[in-house]
Amino acid sequence: MGAGYLQIANLRQRYGDKVVSDIDELVIERGEVLAVIGPNGAGKSTLLKLIAQLEKPVSGTISFNGGVGDELDIRRRLAMVFQEPLLFNTTVFDNIAYGLKVRKVAKEEIESRVREVAGMLGVEHLLGRASSNLSGGEAQRVSLARALVIEPELLLLDEPMASLDPPTKKSLIEDLQHVLDRLDVTVVYVTHQRTEAIMIADRIAVMDEGRIVQVGTAQEVMNYPVNEMVADLVGVENILKGRVAGARDGVTVVEVEGKEIEVANGEGLTDKVWLFVRPENVSIVADDGEHQTGMRNHFEGEITKLYDMGAFYRAVVECGFVLVALVTKRSASEMGLRVGMRVWASFDSTGAHVVSRV
Amino acid sequence: MDLIFEGFKQAIILILSGDPLVVEATLRSLQTSGTAVIISIILGVPLGFLLALTRFPGRNLIVSLVNAGMGLPPVVVGLFVAIFLWRSGALGFLGLMYSIPAIIIAQVIIALPLVTGVIISAIQQLNPKIRLQALALGATKAQMLLTLIKEARITALVAVIAGFGAIISEVGAVMMVGGNISGQTRVLTTAIVEQVGRGDFSRAIALSLILLTITFAATYALTHYQQRGTAAWAQGTSK
Known part of the structure; x- marks a missing residue:
């Protein structure tokens, strides 16, 4: 430049x-x-x-x-x-x-x-x-x-x-x-x-x-x-209040509503943080009892709302805290996604971002 | 009925034969009212812009004066101009009483508030951002002002029509400060009053026809220009 x-x-x-x-x-x-x-x-x-x-x-x-x-x-x-x-x-x-x-x-x-x-x-x-x-x-x-x-x-x-x-x-x-x-x-x-x-x-x-x-x-x-404010403006739908609980295997562990979330950034942060997860970074699979995923963060929960967004569904999952996910229509129909369904919601440590909360 | 019919016939003959009194009064009217309306535009347009586009202490007072001035009774204007111009008056030393300049002064005082007031509202009816848009396309301040007047042209022309119409048909003030002196300050309106007083209805009608024709022609020309490009309203395709 x-x-x-x-x-x-x-x-x-x-x-x-x-x-x-x-x-x-x-x-x-x-x-x-x-x-x-x-x-x-x-x-x-x-x-x-x-x-x-x-x-x-x-x-x-x-x-x-x-x-x-x-x-x-x-x-x-x-x-x-x-x-x-x-x-x-x-x-x-x-x-x-x-x-x-x-x-x-x-x-x-x-x-x-x-x-x-x-x-x-x-x-x-x-x-x-x-x-x-x-x-x-x-x-x-x-x-x-x-x-x-x-x-x-x-x-x-x-x-x-x-x-x-x-x-x-x-x-x-x-x-x-x-x-x-x-x-x-x-x-x-x-x-x-x-x-x-x-x-x-x-x-x-x-x-x-x-x-x-x-x-x-x-x-x-x-x-x-x-x-x-920026997170909200750019469409980060999951804006969660958390606290830094420590570090593990090179990732920061953030506690949200009693659950641990692993985040790739966050080095040097202490105590109160905002945790941002874009809804397109959250994936949802049906809870069939033997859930396997390569993602670091996965939470069992229930779909409480499902909004038709045209090409996508916007699924609201209650898993101790609220997570919003975007699900393609195709995978939603394959899973038979519906309100009240038990699912696993997961995202990778790089799919989340933390900043200091003052 | 005969009187009117005969009067019209004689009037037409007088006009066509170029009766000296009729010609003189007509030219004098055009001279005074034309000059006065031009002076009113020269003073009123910048004043209207200033009052429409800026805010300064005393602005509201001036706008109120302009608005009040739009309804000023011409006879009162004539009286005050006369008071100033009389030999004993504040401007008596100028020796302007019963002269063409005296008539023009009175007419400007009548027309100026009309022109200024209409310009103010014409400018204020425009989207204020038009001004920013012109500047943001590289216009100088003067070019921007010219653009605004072009944008406001339809309403602005009303100012000219209103000002001209008001003064060419005005009689009281012109009589008072001009005196209807033959060959000097006799204009159409004062000549009509004079001819009626004398019982010369043919001349009065001839003068009236000319006055009507002038006001109508001026109004028609301006209206014609004003209505250009407004056909969309009739087609209902305007948005």
């Missing part, structure tokens, strides 16, 4: 008494797609507005390529797309051309660049249409085209898919992913959908109360959340 395209240092912003941004350091590499996730009010949109120079921070610096330019200079290197398409009340063509017109690009070049980017986003046939005559998905495509036509160094996306219905969202995110792969653009993508973040991002930053609490690859953030 280089010195970073975008460097944020000691950035603080307040609305009245409320601290909405409090970021010690964040470095984004050139060409990187960084997803920013976090609960409502975590300061995600504020961070984008600060980067886009649409707000002045109380203190701190945001530098591009190591330099701090003047406001217009920085704004001209970037483009931002909001949750609403925010199209101007004119034609689709004039909307997409906007950023080029304000930069006084020559007419012929505007014409060809607008057509090219409209083609990439599948809105070429709409160029003559009034912007008020578009569907939600079309409007957001035009909004993205309007940002991309500028060929910005930095693209800021503030929940661009949040108002779209699932099929529209799916096709747009696939197209966007394709376009981003082709362009040399650095992206900050704010979303509250972790699936979007995982699909599109090189790294994920998790924000809470104005701070960045974790930055890492999707795998890191999903499997090794730093606290219970």
Whole structure:
């Protein structure tokens, strides 16, 4: 990794008494797609507005390529797309051309660049249409085209898919992913959908109360959340309170509700911990009396709830504590999975993660 | 009925033959009201932007004054302008009483609050994020403001229609500060009052027809522009 395209240092912003941004350091590499996730009010949109120079921070610096330019200079290197398409009340063509017109690009070049980017986003046939005559998905495509036509160094996306219905969202995110792969653009993508973040991002930053609490690859953030807020946000359904009971064969032994759980990480931790187990790491087999498994942790229990999730069942197992597992429909039907059934729920020591609980 | 029919016939003849009084009053009306509406736009649009987009101490007071000003009785405006411009008044030394500038001053005072008030509401009806969006696509502050006015154009044109309509058809203030001096400050409305007083109904009707035509033509032109691109409402395809 280089010195970073975008460097944020000691950035603080307040609305009245409320601290909405409090970021010690964040470095984004050139060409990187960084997803920013976090609960409502975590300061995600504020961070984008600060980067886009649409707000002045109380203190701190945001530098591009190591330099701090003047406001217009920085704004001209970037483009931002909001949750609403925010199209101007004119034609689709004039909307997409906007950023080029304000930069006084020559007419012929505007014409060809607008057509090219409209083609990439599948809105070429709409160029003559009034912007008020578009569907939600079309409007957001035009909004993205309007940002991309500028060929910005930095693209800021503030929940661009949040108002779209699932099929529209799916096709747009696939197209966007394709376009981003082709362009040399650095992206900050704010979303509250972790699936979007995982699909599109090189790294994920998790924000809470104005701070960045974790930055890492999707795998890191999903499997090794730093606290219970992040764990909850990235879909760790089993968030258990435990205490470190000791170490054995190179693993940490954590006691949860009187049961021992072996965890691969946890070295150096003492006393109170949070124990995280992703539901897809928990496997379930029918309790046929002669259970065999290679997994370190297995618990006998009863299925208390079974939710149909489409491709999966979400099974809730009461085994002294509650464990949630995702079971494929196929294995569920092979086992004859049902509420009230006795099962073994198991997961490996590497399928669990512990952090200190304060 | 004869009087009206004869009056209309004579009026048409007067208009077609280019009657000096009719021509003079018409040009004077267009000159004063046109100038006043342009001045009102030049002052009212930035003022409307300022009041719509910023917050500063005293802003609410100014907005209240603008709103009150939208309903100001023109006769009262005329009276106060006259008081200021009379030879003994605070601005008497300017010697503007019974002059074209005096008429324009009164008309600006009538039209300015209308223009400003409509601009404020036109801007405030826009999604506030449009402003951020323009900036986030690289617009300068001036380009962003231009974009906002374009976005608000439909409502903003109402400001022009309302301002122009209010002052070209106004008589009380114009009479009071202009004096309806032949060849100098006689405009359509004051000329109509004068001709009716004299019993010259043909001229009064001729002047009235011209006044109606001007107001209607101005309104029609602006409405035509305003209604462009709104066909979607009729088709029900707008979303």
